[in-house]
Amino acid sequence: MDDIFKALSDPQRRHVLDLLREKDGQTLSELELAFPSLTRFGVMKHLKVLEEASLVATRKEGRFKYHYLNPVPLQTIADRWISSFAAPWAQGMSQLKWELEKGYAMTAKPKHVYTTIIRTTPAALWDALTNPERTPLYYYGSKVNNGGAKGAHFNYHAPDGSGEWITGKVLEMDAPRRLVTSFQGSWSPDMAGDAASRVTFEIEQQGEFCKLTLVHDEFDSETATYHAVGGGWPGILSGLKTLLETGKPLGYNPMAA
DSSP states (O other): OHHHHHHHTSHHHHHHHHHHHHSOSBOHHHHHTTOTTSOHHHHHHHHHHHHHTTSEEEEEETTEEEEEEOOHHHHHHHHHHSOTTTHHHHHHHHHHHHHHHHTTOOOSSOOEEEEEEESSOHHHHHHHHHOTTTGGGTTTTOEEEOOSSTTOEEEEEOTTSSSEEEEEEEEEEETTTEEEEEEEEOSSGGGTTOOOEEEEEEEEEETTEEEEEEEEEOOSSSOHHHHHHHHHHHHHHHHHHHHHHHSSOOSSOTTOO
């Protein structure tokens, strides 16, 4: 947590996060343009600090490296210090502030990329992602039916049993390292016309920790699903981290409003 506060203490690094909030998935060359007084090496140093604090996630595609805002550590801080009563209001007001100040300018190829470091084993993390008895403890009360094999259909059911929140198909399953599924959200009528997107979970063991990378991509555009999951994934990953590290679920539902 000290790394997070150190990273946020510098106004230029905060500006990098603002730039990625305005347009996610930028290359080093694109970010350089916003800092005419800094050398390329100077911008790289700031990005390294942000990456080490997990506030920026990166993905390499071909010869380009793209940088994405990763709000999961900030969500974890909010989960720790914001009360269950205040949390939904704080989330809503923060999102409203960004919408009013910054608008919806996003990358031409919409994509969400998140990373989090969890003190756990790959087997325990995989179990938490795929076990229907575990997902309700961090996935907003929703129980997964994952099909158990590549090509199988899967879904997440609403906690009250009223229907399916998410449906899709298992595209890849390499336990306990990689899980890829299609994703069709239906918890909001706004998503009815959205095409299926794709979700990838990648688990990498790092000593006594696991690095979990989540990539949600293959959106046709900045759809209703794209905007909805951008507010949901940080809470899910924060809840997953809390569950695996403490054995207890978060004390509130971040989706409640």
